[in-house]
Amino acid sequence: MKERFAELKTRLAEIHDLRRAQEILFWDQTVMMPPGGGSVRGHQVTTLDRIAHEKFISVEIGTLLDDLSDYEQQLDYGSDDASLIRTTRRDWVKASRVPAELAAEMTGAAAEGHDVWAKARAENDYELFRPVLERAVELKRRYVDCFDDYDEPYDVLLDDYEPGMKTVEVRQVFDDLKAELVPLIAEIGSVEGDDAFMEGPWPIDAQHAYSLKIIERFGYNPSFARLDLTVHPFAASSGTQDIRLTTRYLEDDVTSIFTAMHECGHGLYEHGVSPTLERTPLCHGVSSALHESQSRLWENIVGRSRHFWNHFYPSFREAFPEAVGDVDQERFFRAINRVKPSHIRVDADEATYNLHIILRFELEQEILAGAIDLKELPEVWNSRFEEYLGIPVPTDTLGVLQDVHWSGGGFGYFPTYSLGNIVSVQIWEKVLSEIPDLHDQFELGEFGQLHEWLQTRLYSLGRKFTPQETLERVVGGPIDAEPYVRYLKDKLGALAAA
Amino acid sequence: MKERFAELKTRLAEIHDLRRAQEILFWDQTVMMPPGGGSVRGHQVTTLDRIAHEKFISVEIGTLLDDLSDYEQQLDYGSDDASLIRTTRRDWVKASRVPAELAAEMTGAAAEGHDVWAKARAENDYELFRPVLERAVELKRRYVDCFDDYDEPYDVLLDDYEPGMKTVEVRQVFDDLKAELVPLIAEIGSVEGDDAFMEGPWPIDAQHAYSLKIIERFGYNPSFARLDLTVHPFAASSGTQDIRLTTRYLEDDVTSIFTAMHECGHGLYEHGVSPTLERTPLCHGVSSALHESQSRLWENIVGRSRHFWNHFYPSFREAFPEAVGDVDQERFFRAINRVKPSHIRVDADEATYNLHIILRFELEQEILAGAIDLKELPEVWNSRFEEYLGIPVPTDTLGVLQDVHWSGGGFGYFPTYSLGNIVSVQIWEKVLSEIPDLHDQFELGEFGQLHEWLQTRLYSLGRKFTPQETLERVVGGPIDAEPYVRYLKDKLGALAAA
DSSP: OHHHHHHHHHHHHHHHHHHHHHHHHHHHHHHTOOGGGHHHHHHHHHHHHHHHHHHHTOHHHHHHHHHTHHHHHHSOTTSHHHHHHHHHHHHHHHHHTSOHHHHHHHHHHHHHHHHHHHHHHHHTOHHHHHHHHHHHHHHHHHHHHTOOOOSSTHHHHHHHHSTTOOHHHHHHHHHHHHHHHHHHHHHHTTOOOOOGGGGOOOOHHHHHHHHHHHHHHHTOOTTTEEEEEOSSOOEEEEETTEEEEEEOOBTTBOTHHHHHHHHHHHHHHHHHSOGGGTTSTTSSOSOHHHHHHHHHIIIIIITTSHHHHHHHHHHHHHHOHHHHTTOOHHHHHHHHTOOOOOSOGGGOOTTTHHHHHHHHHHHHHHHHTTOSOGGGHHHHHHHHHHHHHSSOOOOSTTTTTSOSGGGGTOTTOHHHHHHHHHHHHHHHHHHHHHOTTHHHHHHTTOOHHHHHHHHHHTGGGTTSSOHHHHHHHHHSSOOOSHHHHHHHIIIIIHHHHO | OHHHHHHHHHHHHHHHHHHHHHHHHHHHHHHTOOGGGHHHHHHHHHHHHHHHHHHHTOHHHHHHHHHTHHHHHHSOTTSHHHHHHHHHHHHHHHHHTSOHHHHHHHHHHHHHHHHHHHHHHHHTOHHHHHHHHHHHHHHHHHHHHTOOOOSSTHHHHHHHHSTTOOHHHHHHHHHHHHHHHHHHHHHHTTOOOOOGGGGOOOOHHHHHHHHHHHHHHHTOOTTTEEEEEOSSOOEEEEETTEEEEEEOOBTTBOTHHHHHHHHHHHHHHHHHSOGGGTTSTTSSOSOHHHHHHHHHIIIIIITTSHHHHHHHHHHHHHHOHHHHTTOOHHHHHHHHTOOOOOSOGGGOOTTTHHHHHHHHHHHHHHHHTTOSOGGGHHHHHHHHHHHHHSSOOOOSTTTTTSOSGGGGTOTTOHHHHHHHHHHHHHHHHHHHHHOTTHHHHHHTTOOHHHHHHHHHHTGGGTTSSOHHHHHHHHHSSOOOSHHHHHHHIIIIIHHHHO
């Protein structure tokens, strides 16, 4: 059995190498590649993807997993080996159900859809995009049809990003959240402030230097990570000791500081996976929501806190004398926590962001069910948006066309952003209960104990357990929106009232 | 047959994608990767290499090549399709003769040998390196034993870099060259000059800007290429429209200007391969020597010429006022063309460089034949070096340990450097005979017609023909040292005499 297990590990390591190579090729394409390289690179990534998929769904791996059932039962549930067999079996069963032709068709449609979407968004032309969306929906329905173990079709899509999570759970959590958020935002979203200084100028070099200054305190280190420029920031990695963060800088926008903290959160999670899981399929964060909980924890709970800025603001003011030389800390602090309904999800504040997500979550289910005629999607989007956020949508570019996800068939991803927000506060409350003086540490610019706690309790686990098991281990219970609502009310309510 | 051919192309494209992905992973590792990523990256590259090798030597490809023989005969010899079948068959026969275990052992030994070599060189400890060398030689002998179609064993090694070239031909060419060079260098290598200004300072930013200024005139364009920093400069590519050049900068050394021209030459060759050959095994320069002929042509024949500097020197002086503000053009020109025996091959001037190569070429054959006891290699190196170059070798770090090649089993590579020098002048004379006013164009900073000639006549061919056929097509004859010797005598003799 030891030999069979070693063979499984060897095969999985090879597949993992291909997957990671893909990730670096993607990073390279987005961050480094000369524009001429796009077409050939597309082929390279597709080839690696196909080979990895073929090798993974092979009969040999299925047989190995069968053969190793007894061995698995003899091991501790939480051991690396048992977790590898268990998680791989789950992945294998799911991947094996999708015919290669459908997988290839989805990949092809995503590649073709991207450029059409980009053009449609630029030209505010929903009708140009509609055929892409129709095809994506049709492919997703065929994808759902490959499975039979779901309560409702959307479960299948959600499971790709949040394994084991059910639509009904998300609906419950989001309904709770929406019921609290809509009136809260209607109330505090109307508080105005003099935020004109936020337009800068924020010199690019100073933004880069200050971003590094902050994330180095969080745990970023050039011995295992890089921070580069791109158009749509993301984090990627080749292994736990090779983390690639990306960000972007605009002269009139200091958002990059928070983007760096956000991507650093993703990066620290990948970096913190146990070295014993390197080159295995367990060597990743466990789910999109858990991942987002870490980016949001470092960005919002830490990076937009009073304690954080009590430490950093003096040096921040020195770094950006033209923008904030005469802006006191309280004014800056209110500006970066301003709640104000706006059209673009990625630019939304901490509170309204969730309503953008809930809107998409609801629409995705209705589209999948055929309850919305796609010809009328812009109208449905616009009226629902105004209902939740209180402002009208002037163009489709600022509305239904703004996100890339649907063009690539990425249905089921959106909810994980808000689930991440929710989980981030659950984890934060847990840390704080065990290390009550964290705020004092932040005031001193110290984040090492927080990082260590997260690394030990969460990051090191990688994909050993399901997301639910992982959350249970970290916070002692299931997902729950209540702490997050309380956090938002406490923080934002206080700011609005003051 | 059309279908069989399409299947061959599809399989080869997939393998080519894996190979190019490897190349970008290597570039990334050398240029971008955080140091922590090394161990995992090593596995990724090995995995891609193994999969590409397995897929290439598969029975399916062998059968396709057999089946396509008739189809090939019906096609023009010079057509893309016939060339693809013919060249692939040659590659396949060679690759299939090497057992997978030996290939893996060679790859492993190279990876292990590298670090031992680096340590041995740093510590001037040949005995530390000797076991690595012994193993490399033993593996090379086993590699040679896989073949039976050679005149002498060294042919097999040479063929890896210069397909079809025979040792006897190289020996003849090098003997001619040595007979001319040793006395020439003894004569002109003693001319002294006041080159102290060459120590700079040469500000790094100005070196980078000036390097780009020059290579953009040669044809470099950021739409299809990059120029980045590394320790040991090289050129790599992901396809014809994605070329990665690397260089390095030192405050006290302006060699980077010539390094950029050198790597640009390699890059323009890869960029110039016909777009119809993209994603096929023909999409590369045809051999090491032909490749080196292009880097050396742009670096030396163009970049160290009077005409070139007649155009560039005024702006060069403005770019580096501290180093050459009071150095006239003639003094600078003599300094960059100074012939002076020195110990390190990569720092050698245009003329003495070849003696470094000839030394290695002779030693490699004697080592392979067992004619040198490896315990005595340093003594053999040192006495032969002094015989050819006229100076003693003070340490093994400056002698037998200086090059990385042998640690990785790279026997057979060295001669292609000098063959490249030789070929570069053959090609240059041909261009000049067809475009007699090239020198006038250089005086105006114009290199477009030269680039176009090379692209049309050489670069576009890729690997369609053998190196010999390619050279025949470009210059109308076989390799010949005579033009190169004449070029060196004319240029360097004149400088020494003046």
